[in-house]
Amino acid sequence: MTDTYESTSMRDLLCGSVDLTMIGERISVCGWVAKRREHGEHLAFLDLRDRSGVVQAVVDGSVDVRGEYVLRVTGTVSLRPEGTVNERLGTGEVELTDCRVEILSAAEAPPFQIDERAEVDEQVRLKYRYIDLRRDKMQRNLRLRATVNATLRHAMERQGFCEVETPLLWAPTPEGAREFVVPSRLHPGEFYVLPQSPQIAKQLLMVGGFDRYFQIARCLRDEDLRADRQFEFTQLDVEASFVSQDDIFAFVSEAVLDAAEAVTGQRPGPIATMTWAEALDRFGTDKPDLRFAMSLQDLSGVFAATEVKAFAAPTVKAIRVPGGAEFTRSRLDALTDHAKSLGAKGLAWFRITSEGLDSPLARFLNAHESAAIAAVDHAQVGDLVLVVADEYVAACKVLGALRLTIGAPPVSEGPHHYVWITEFPLFEGLDDNGDLVSAHHPFTMPHLDDLDLIETDPLRVRSQSYDLVLNGWELGSGSVRIHRADIQSRIFSALGIGEDEAHSRFGFLLGAFRYGAPPHAGFAVGIDRLVAIFAGEDNIREVIAFPKTQSGTDLMTGAPKDITERQIRDLRLRVAPKV
RNA sequence: GGACCUGUGGUGCAGCUCGGAGUGCACGCCGCCCUGUCAAGGCGGAGGUCGCGGGUUCAAAUCCCGUCAGGUCCGCCA
Numbered sequence: 039m040t041d042t043y044e045s046t047s048m049r050d051l052l053c054g055s056v057d058l059t060m061i062g063e064r065i066s067v068c069g070w071v072a073k074r075r076e077h078g079e080h081l082a083f084l085d086l087r088d089r090s091g092v093v094q095a096v097v098d099g100s101v102d103v104r105g106e107y108v109l110r111v112t113g114t115v116s117l118r119p120e121g122t123v124n125e126r127l128g129t130g131e132v133e134l135t136d137c138r139v140e141i142l143s144a145a146e147a148p149p150f151q152i153d154e155r156a157e158v159d160e161q162v163r164l165k166y167r168y169i170d171l172r173r174d175k176m177q178r179n180l181r182l183r184a185t186v187n188a189t190l191r192h193a194m195e196r197q198g199f200c201e202v203e204t205p206l207l208w209a210p211t212p213e214g215a216r217e218f219v220v221p222s223r224l225h226p227g228e229f230y231v232l233p234q235s236p237q238i239a240k241q242l243l244m245v246g247g248f249d250r251y252f253q254i255a256r257c258l259r260d261e262d263l264r265a266d267r268q269f270e271f272t273q274l275d276v277e278a279s280f281v282s283q284d285d286i287f288a289f290v291s292e293a294v295l296d297a298a299e300a301v302t303g304q305r306p307g308p309i310a311t312m313t314w315a316e317a318l319d320r321f322g323t324d325k326p327d328l329r330f331a332m333s334l335q336d337l338s339g340v341f342a343a344t345e346v347k348a349f350a351a352p353t354v355k356a357i358r359v360p361g362g363a364e365f366t367r368s369r370l371d372a373l374t375d376h377a378k379s380l381g382a383k384g385l386a387w388f389r390i391t392s393e394g395l396d397s398p399l400a401r402f403l404n405a406h407e408s409a410a411i412a413a414v415d416h417a418q419v420g421d422l423v424l425v426v427a428d429e430y431v432a433a434c435k436v437l438g439a440l441r442l443t444i445g446a447p448p449v450s451e452g453p454h455h456y457v458w459i460t461e462f463p464l465f466e467g468l469d470d471n472g473d474l475v476s477a478h479h480p481f482t483m484p485h486l487d488d489l490d491l492i493e494t495d496p497l498r499v500r501s502q503s504y505d506l507v508l509n510g511w512e513l514g515s516g517s518v519r520i521h522r523a524d525i526q527s528r529i530f531s532a533l534g535i536g537e538d539e540a541h542s543r544f545g546f547l548l549g550a551f552r553y554g555a556p557p558h559a560g561f562a563v564g565i566d567r568l569v570a571i572f573a574g575e576d577n578i579r580e581v582i583a584f585p586k587t588q589s590g591t592d593l594m595t596g597a598p599k600d601i602t603e604r605q606i607r608d609l610r611l612r613v614a615p616k617v
Numbered sequence: 618g619g620a621c622c623u624g625u626g627g628u629g630c631a632g633c634u635c636g637g638a639g640u641g642c643a644c645g646c647c648g649c650c651c652u653g654u655c656a657a658g659g660c661g662g663a664g665g666u667c668g669c670g671g672g673u674u675c676a677a678a679u680c681c682c683g684u685c686a687g688g689u690c691c692g693c694c695a
Contacts (some may be wrong), residue, residue, distance in 0.1 A: 081652040094655070105645090117618050130654075147646055151626050155681075156630065157658075161687050208645085214695025234695080261694040379620075379691070466695095479695045577688095588688065 044090075048110060051165025052157055056129050060115040067093060067134070068142070070172065071107045072152070073406065084139075085110055089177055092597035095134040106152070113137035160579070161345040164593040167584055181582045182301055183569045187254055190274050190565070193293035199250040199276070204239035206232055206256070211543055214479065216260035218269070226375040226610030232258040235562060237479065238547050241519060245550045248466055249279035256564070263588045265577035266449075266511060273514065277560035282500055283518055287311075287458060290506065290561050294568070298454065301572045309506070311458040318431070322355075322438015324462070327510030328455040332357050332445045333415070335436050339424065340410040346402045348386060351427035355437050359444055361424025363389040363396070372430040376443060377426065382436040386425040389553035390417050442510065449509050450574045458506050461485065464492075465532070466500035473534030478503040478595075481547075483518040484525070484558075494526050506563065513568055516561030523551060 044051045049068040056067065072087035079099040085092040086109060095111045103109060105113050113134030116572045124130030148169050150158045163170040170176055191201070205228040207220060217231035233239070241477035243251045264271065277291060299305040317326045320333045332354050340356040352481055359365075359577040365373075370387050376524050377385035388411050389396035395408055403411070414423045424440060426433045466477040476482065484492060485500035492499055503517035520526045526548070530540045539547060566578040586592055607614060 073657095075654050075657050076651080077654065077657085078651045083654055083657085085655070092655095096653085099652085117652065122655085124655055127655075147627075151645060153644090153656080159624090159629085159687075161624095162628075164687090216694085224684060237695090262692085264694085265689070267694070390655085476695050482695095587686090589686085591686095593687090 039195055039527075043366045052090035053086050053088045053093040054128055056093045056115055058117070058131055058133070059116055062426075063115050063134070064112065065115060065134075066110055066112040067215055068110045069108070070145075071103055071105055071109060074103065074105065074485050084109075084111070087172075088238050090373070091129065093129045093132070093134060094124075094127075095137045097137050097140070101139050103139065103141060104143060104145065104147070106148050108143035108145065109138050109139055110140040110142055112140075115613060151505050162595065164579075167594050171583065175580075177570070179573045179575065182573050182585060183565070183581050185300055186297045186569050186572065187567065187594055190256060190293045190563075191252075193296040194252040194274070194276070194289075197289055197292060199252040199278075199289075200245055200248055201253055202254065204233070204236040204243075204389065208233045209546075209588050211238065218258050221609040223608050234259050235273065236275050238544070241481065241547060241558065241559060242277060242550055243428075244277055244279045245553065245555050249556065251275075251277045255562075256581055257562075263586065263590060265579075266570070268566070268582065268585055269577060271578070271592060272560040272565040274565055275422060275560075275562045277558060278560040279556035281557075281559050283460070283504060283559060286403070286516060286518075286559050287504075288356060290516075290563060294456070294506070294513075296564060297568065298572070302454075303483070306454060308454060309456040309458055311460050313461045314459055314463065314500075315461065317439075317459050318434050322434040322436070322441060323510075324459055324505065325507045325510055326457065327442065327446050327458055329452050329509055330445045332359065332441050334434060334441070335414050337410055337414070340407055341427070344407060345404075345573050346399065346407070347385060347408075348399065348429045349425070349520070351429070351433070353430040353433040354425060354427045355409065355433045355543070356414045356423050356425045356522075357441055358417045359422040359424065361420055362424075362444070363420045365389075365392065365422055373424070373440060373443070375445045377436050377440060380436045380439050381432060382428060384426075384438070386427075388412075388423045388425070390419050390421045390423065392419050446510060448576045449511055450571050450576055452509075454571065455509055456513075459505045459507055461500040462503045462505070463497065464488075464499040465496050465530075467497070469534075470576075471534060477501065478515065478517050480535070481517075481519045481526070482545075484529070489525070492532055496532055501521050502559075504561075506561075508568070508571055511567050511571065512530065514560065514561060514563040518557075518559040521551065521555040523548075526551070563611050 044055060048066065049067045051069050052066065056065070067086060069088035071084055071088040072092050073085040075083040076099055082099045083098050084095040084097055084103065086095055087375065095113055111134060114131055114136050116135045118131060118133050121438060122203040125529060146393040149166050150156065150162055154171065154174055174473050210217060210229060220230040220232065222228045222230060225443045229303050236253060238451050239250055253275045255273050257273055258270050260269065261267070272453055274293065276286070276287065277584060278285065285413050295305055311540045312326070314324055317324055320326070322334055334357055337354040337356050338352070344350060374385040387397055387401050388400065394400070395412060400408070411423050411425065417423055424437065426436045463477050464482060465474040467475055480499060483502045485502055488499040500515065503515065505515045507514040520529065521529055566581060570578045573581055584592065584594065591597065
């Protein structure tokens with residue numbers, strides 16, 4: 039490791055940087071006692087650790103230091119005696135001798151061992167995160183994250199983008215995710231909200247003439263947490279004017295591929311695109327995991343006039359599970375339960391054996407149907423075929439979920455398969471009032487070929503919105519925005535948003551658009567997810583310094599907590615008693 | 618709001634099916650020994666409301682009910 043900023047007034051270099059070129063030199067290093075090995079009153083070995091690694095100091099047995107003491111050790115860099123070199127240590131050929139040991143800080147025994155081999159419960163790690171962060175893995179992950187941030191920032195600047203910061207205290211614009219609310223002290227009874235994303239701000243920057251904007255932005259959403267979702271997360275937020283979807287793909291690809299190259303040493307090839315409709319049809323999801331095959335096969339034609347009740351549905355789809363004939367009955371039952379929990383009426387399974395199909399349903403099939411199932415996706419003896427019959431979308435989604443349950447490795451495993459998903463539908467069904475709901479957000483530009491469908495067949499309207507997907511995780515999404523008032527008002531009316539409501543919710547944006555809005559489009563990349571996959575982690579907490587638990591608490595600080603009576607009074611709040 | 622998994626000295630586990638004394642293992646911690654270790658070694662020691670509450674039972678870490686915490690997922694995430 040080379041680091042030109044190692045030297046300080048207290049130390050000359052980092053522990054891991056001590057090497058053969060310094061033999062005979064008198065140097066000082068600072069760090070934590072990683073290990074102490076005693077050999078009687080005249081000899082002990084100390085492993086001193088800092089972020090760069092460890093170096094061995096040879097000291098007198100009387101030096102009274104314990105694990106995790108913080109020391110400054112001044113010693114002579116010496117070649118280790120023959121036969122005592124440690125090949126597994128970067129600094130294993132040298133050691134510090136004739137040491138002067140200064141205790142900068144004593145330490146109690148830590149609540150868990152700071153050792154890569156030790157598996158420690160995450161609950162304990164999070165309570166003592168500051169100790170956990172000393173572990174090599176956390177050091178690596180957060181430094182990897184810093185590299186990704188720096189690379190993304192550099193790539194955007196190189197492409198002429200200007201970094202602009204936008205407010206954290208924003209106006210409520212109820213739509214989509216729940217917002218975190220911040221009470222105003224100077225305006226009692228009124229509230230700011232923390233932004234779900236800088237969406238509207240960055241569109242206003244386009245009106246403001248910043249034709250290429252980016253920001254590494256914190257976003258906040260008060261929704262339930264998951265392995266890939268925290269309340270607060272970080273996006274590479276991008277918006278540009280006078281561009282098409284393809285321009286956005288080029289800008290974002292450049293940044294993401296730069297980051298991949300920076301951390302893996304290899305630049306992935308160009309990112310392919312797939313339409314939303316194809317992703318649903320072949321993989322049963324809008325974020326297909328392309329690391330493995332098992333695509334969905336359509337058998338609707340075969341079963342169009344079937345007498346098998348279970349398959350009497352508009353759509354019959356199947357997947358082949360290679361080698362799945364070995365699945366036990368209890369595993370098949372579990373898959374069936376899983377399918378039902380996803381809304382399927384049932385799940386039909388067929389083991390492909392040398393004697394034909396093995397299944398409770400086999401005897402109800404005619405020869406044509408049996409042959410079709412035995413031929414799904416070039417099935418062979420020893421395979422399993424799963425069949426779902428339902429409405430089209432439901433059948434696709436259920437099989438898509440089963441495909442993941444059976445076939446998907448952990449997200450960070452194996453190759454990295456990026457794909458752009460395009461042409462999402464503009465609307466995704468109806469809300470409780472019978473109004474259409476935006477699939478992305480209400481400023482998404484419809485596909486220009488589908489404008490006429492907005493009033494006649496809105497659910498078939500494709501949009502100019504797109505996602506970036508990596509190994510089955512949604513890395514980000516974006517769209518071409520509406521900049522024409524006439525189209526925007528048609529969308530609002532389709533969404534059941536009247537003129538008054540539109541004005542009260544988005545008035546400042548619509549107002550801005552009256553003063554010359556350039557055509558613009560944008561994107562946002564979820565940095566936590568990107569870094570997690572780069573780091574080989576399956577949850578984003580491992581790449582966040584101080585994450586929250588799934589129930590949204592911080593085990594270290596105890597947040598969320600009560601505030602003082604004084605704070606409540608100043609904010610003119612009244613707290614309802616706990617139920 | 619729901620489903621499932623986990624909870625046993627400081628840490629990680631076993632013990633739970635089939636109830637019988639807080640039983641065991643590894644690491645750490647404390648003390649002693651040890652002049653070339655590096656996951657050091659040897660000897661000795663301390664350390665537990667078995668997450669919490671209730672029930673069944675002569676007897677509960679173990680069975681039942683509830684609850685709390687952590688995790689994975691569904692709902693939710695424009």
